[in-house]
Amino acid sequence: MTEPVHRTLGMTDEEYESVVRVLDRTPEPAELAMYSVMWSEHCSYKSSRAWLGRFPTEAPWVVVGPGENAGVVDLGDGWLAALRIESHNHPSFVEPYQGAATGVGGILRDIFTMGARPIAVWDPIRFGSLDQPRNRYLLKGVVAGIAGYGNAVGVPTLGGEIEFADCYSGNPLVNVMALGILEREQLVLSAASGEGNVAVLLGAATGRDGIGGASILASASFDEGSGAKRPSVQIGDPFEEKKLIEACLELYERGLVVGIQDLGAAGISCATSECAANGGMGMDVDLDTVHLREHGMTPGEILMSESQERMLAIVRPEDVAEVLALAEKWEVDASSIGTVTPGGALRVFQDGALVAEVPAASLSEDAPRYERPRERPAWLDAVWADAPDVPDQVDVAGALRSLLDDPALGDRSWIYEQYDHQLFLNTVVGPGNDGSLLRIKGTEKGLAVSTDGDGLRCRLDPRRGGARIVWEAALNVAVTGARPYAVVDNLNFGNPEKPEVMWQFVEVVEGMSQACEALGVPVIGGNVSFYNETGGVDIHPTPVVGMLGFCDPMPPRAPRLDRAEEGMDVWLVGPEHLDDFAGSAFARVVLGNEGGRPHDADAEAGSTVIAHAIQLAGWSPVLHDVSAGGVAVALAEICIRSGVGAVVEAADWRELLCESPHRFLAVLPPEADPSDLSPIRRIATMGGAAIDFGRYGALPLTEATEIWRNALPRRLA
Amino acid sequence: MKVRVSITRKAGLSDPEGVETHRALHDLGYDEVGDVHFGRIITVEVAGKDAAEVQARVEEMCERLLANPVIEDYAVEVLG
Amino acid sequence: MKVRVSITRKAGLSDPEGVETHRALHDLGYDEVGDVHFGRIITVEVAGKDAAEVQARVEEMCERLLANPVIEDYAVEVLG
Amino acid sequence: MTIAVVVFPGTNCEHDVVHALGVLGVSADLAWHRETDLAGASGVVLPGGFAHGDYLRTGAIARFSPVMTEVARLAEAGCPVLGICNGFQILCEAGLLPGALVANRDLRFVCRPIHVRVESTDSVLTAAATVGDVLRIPLNSYEGNYVAPAADVAALEEAGRVMLRYCDPSGAVTDPANPNGSMNAIAGIANAAGNVAGLMPHPERASEEILGSTDGRVLLESFVAAATAIPAGR
Ligand SMILES: Nc1ncnc2c1ncn2[C@@H]1O[C@H](COP(=O)(O)OP(=O)(O)O)[C@@H](O)[C@H]1O
């Protein structure tokens, strides 16, 4: 017995019935292909949509909130910033280089679709243990792919993060975030208004890439049987994208487009239907005019192709010639493929015959919505009961040795030195610090950005974990002098058809929402990646936050980790520690424990500490937030980067190694007295050739440096 | 023995280098040029007496390291 | 006609890809592997009837564009 | 005096070069690669990036752009021509400088500040510097590994045409301080007349304190001084 076609396309019988109801007839093959992709989890958010409304999305500075290709905020004086995050998890597992490369390409298109010039990329990534060759291969391939595409397309990669855990072995996470800036007049949206306007397809030729493809793949579990669903891998072409960026930016500058949309999942069918639906219009599309890379493509294949580096611009008829000429100047292929029509129908023709006719809006608006069952995982109580068994006394220097050797805590320069992180001459604080800080030339304004996630802590308590990553990201931008301004999020989860996973999802959304509300920071966009499971095992619930911070003016000399000097004092700013070891690096690396229940964020303390950080950033040589590895690792990073030791005078070992939230270190000149910035206390003095914890031992600086620098390279050699 | 491995991208996948080189050849006036495709050759010196055995070993190297079977095809020729 | 161009680095000039691949093969236990050299293959579809003429044209393309004579050697085979 | 900064499809450092020259008080104009006349320029910069995607071979396709005929003419006429990173690669491919740049020794892209030692001041790149100066300047390349037939390298050395060599912070030329495996640790060279020069590191990325270093300024200043000294577009 052969399976009905809709099932091979990943559609349930009920969903198929809805298509029949919408059309009031049996769908043609091309139509079924369109619905199957547009109604996939990846495109329709059918399992998550009900919950995403919880996020606070409003603030006076929000220009474009969630729903468009990227969120946009106002920076004053006519300047806007656009931010967006996406996942490319499954494609990167199939082919790490191209998967990651095309992830970068896709996220950049989301930015310049808004009219913005992309100015920076971040890459939060997660893998299984580097003990396994396959994971080393994946990490190297992903980093090379991000470098290969990002560097060549000419957009610097300013940071990211990396975690390792077994749950990512069969399912690495590759998220990418991009930032753009634009002047207000250049903002464009994806609405096709105006009957008779022309849809111009710009960019690469259309081939059989990712047919039935990337989006379906990202909407189903990944197991042995999924070979059949495997799309042909897409090959990224950064050169084509670079030309496309320049061509589109010039189109906007000359006011030649009415609306524009990038081609991502579901290719032409998605772009045409969304443009039409957003403008309350319809569109006639002629597939014979699409520039094809391969012979004999069916209408369904052309419509669904996920070939990279393509854009769909909506242009007034009288401007078409100028648009085509401009494309030619930039050596970008372009052709008119459609016309905006009244009435809301998307009609597709090939060889003069009508091959599909659907209500454009139905592809997105009539998509199914599921409120899937939720249930708190039964295993959680046992996990909480398995709290780290913390000893009375610890050799902090010894523990630090192990922590600095952890691949997620050691030096990440092996990664970020493969990325151009200086192009455009905006990078005031680059990777290797907490947040990166970019200047906007010709203004006093600065943008700070950090990406943060914490799979383990979110597994232990998704609500608290979700809140804490938001607070951590906020502090990471605050230590560069910027105030938290907007958030994008990437929610990487397991199979939503499992009630435990849905419960985790909803808890995370709640925790993140509470933190954003307390901070007064709007969520301006995001992405959901479900079905991150292999062989029935789900990944940790892994939300990733991208935090945009803003300052105007920028600090005259923003703090950096490498500016500590002999004789300076080290102050610990933040509330008393809470003995918070659950999910800490110390528990994981030194005690081998991954249980317990982490403490919650404290909105009041968090806000105070962020205000202190912003104030101190105006004049402190070094500020560094305390996160994985606690005060001990934070201090060690300052010592290593500045090339000077430290003597810790007053601190309990628990204070040094636990990971209570809302704390940072400030290294200040000896004459400074910041004690009015309570809660604050002096804990160490910079100097000497060791990181000296007194009765808890001392680690020679040279040794610490050696261990830290080699943590990643020695595992990848 | 000297072995030549030829690695080419699987049919149907895009080949940006080929496209750009095609464009450049036409700019230089070589209008007779049609499709251009890029690949790699790796020549490997392998100690061994038996050609069939060497062939099998190098094919294994291709699967494991030299080629990326997800996007590439390879051919191994033992040149002797 | 289909033409295969093989381009290899001139002997004596450094070939980082070859060196690195040699190292990686040994790491994987292929101790029988000696020298490894990297090169590119470019296959070009050329309109033309006369093999010798096509060969000459493609050699010219190599001299002008496809190879860098300072550091590379090339070989042109008309496959027909 | 104006300086032409050439833009190929895929070039990406053109605005950075214009900005850095602006910091020195010099104005520069972008010139699209299809232009055939740069007669108004008294100096030409080929900036970094990935001209034509660096496909086929770095610099290979760019060298045939119409503008390169004009660049060759100006070079011949003694006009200062500077290639930075991809620009250096293009000058080599075009035969205006000897040798070629191939993949880095360890096959990884390198973006970080490195040190170079000034070896000669006989070029538009180094005239304002002092032999022995050690400069800290960002490198940003995958194909930064300078190679040439041994005889060509010997001839370069003989003629004192190596301008910059990779070194450690103290100025010592050591193997670990060579970031990409370049022969003789060559980071920058010039033609026999000294008016055409190329280097892999990016001086424009080291021209403002706020970005971490100003060591690249002396190189850009050398170039600007040379451009000022000659009449436009000879
Ligand atoms: N995958 C990556 N790509 C680029 N930079 C990275 C990556 N992972 C970490 N980094 C950089 O290394 C530094 C330390 O990262 P991390 O410890 O995660 O920062 P924090 O704990 O302050 O959030 C940051 O500057 C970060 O941007």
Ligand SMILES: [Mg+2]
């Ligand atoms: Mg931090």
